[in-house]
Amino acid sequence: MIVPGVLSFSHALVRQAVDEGGIAIDATAGNGHDTQFLAECVGPAGKVYAFDIQQEALARTKQRLNEQGIANRVALIHAGHHEMDRHLPEEIRGKLQAVMFNLGYLPHGDPTIITRPETTLPALKTSAVWLAPGGVLSVVLYTGHPGGQEEAEHVLQWAQSLSSQTFQVMHYRLLNRKQAPSLVLVEKRKSAA
Numbered sequence: 535m536i537v538p539g540v541l542s543f544s545h546a547l548v549r550q551a552v553d554e555g556g557i558a559i560d561a562t563a564g565n566g567h568d569t570q571f572l573a574e575c576v577g578p579a580g581k582v583y584a585f586d587i588q589q590e591a592l593a594r595t596k597q598r599l600n601e602q603g604i605a606n607r608v609a610l611i612h613a614g615h616h617e618m619d620r621h622l623p624e625e626i627r628g629k630l631q632a633v634m635f636n637l638g639y640l641p642h643g644d645p646t647i648i649t650r651p652e653t654t655l656p657a658l659k660t661s662a663v664w665l666a667p668g669g670v671l672s673v674v675l676y677t678g679h680p681g682g683q684e685e686a687e688h689v690l691q692w693a694q695s696l697s698s699q700t701f702q703v704m705h706y707r708l709l710n711r712k713q714a715p716s717l718v719l720v721e722k723r724k725s726a727a
């Protein structure tokens with residue numbers, strides 16, 4: 535397939551921003567796919583911080599990482615991503631090579647526990663500040679569940695408002711699939727140091 539799906543496209547883009555030994559955040563650990571992906575990108579010398587408000591999600595993520603033998607490069611944090619600056623060490627401010635958000639609800643979990651604009655937006659704003667020059671912020675948006683459309687609109691509005699002197703912002707979606715997820719990718723310019 536030449537036209538990539540949203541998840542594989544986000545991985546392909548994020549991979550380019552993350553070096554071995556780098557630092558990355560998974561803001562919505564869920565079943566741990568993105569946490570595993572980031573842990574593989576940063577390698578044994580790197581560090582990933584993964585957040586989720588559900589213990590169940592963190593347990594699934596931990597199991598996945600253990601199976602791959604890469605749990606020691608990941609800190610699992612049971613907290614909302616809007617509180618990330620309270621949980622991250624101050625010395626990594628401005629050094630994040632990637633922050634990934636996969637919004638919505640935990641697949642095979644409680645569909646009423648969803649990400650919400652009132653916490654997603656503050657988390658995105660903090661992430662943009664903590665990004666390294668050249669770092670990327672990826673946000674996968676879903677509109678098929680109650681509240682998803684509203685959240686997607688808030689995220690898009692925020693992304694469009696970012697200064698083009700500091701950020702390059704992209705929105706990617708498949709046009710011929712109803713309620714397909716879409717991807718917002720925010721890159722902090724290297725000159726933004």
Ligand SMILES: C[S@@+](CC[C@H](N)C(=O)[O-])C[C@H]1O[C@@H](n2cnc3c(N)ncnc32)[C@H](O)[C@@H]1O
Nearest residue numbers: 562563564565566567568586587614615636640
């Ligand atoms: C779509 S899932 C993430 C899927 C995950 N990236 C994966 O690879 O499997 C969304 C996750 O966001 C979590 N979540 C909801 N609100 C949150 C918040 N304020 N802070 C952190 N995580 C949150 C949910 O508990 C759920 O596990």
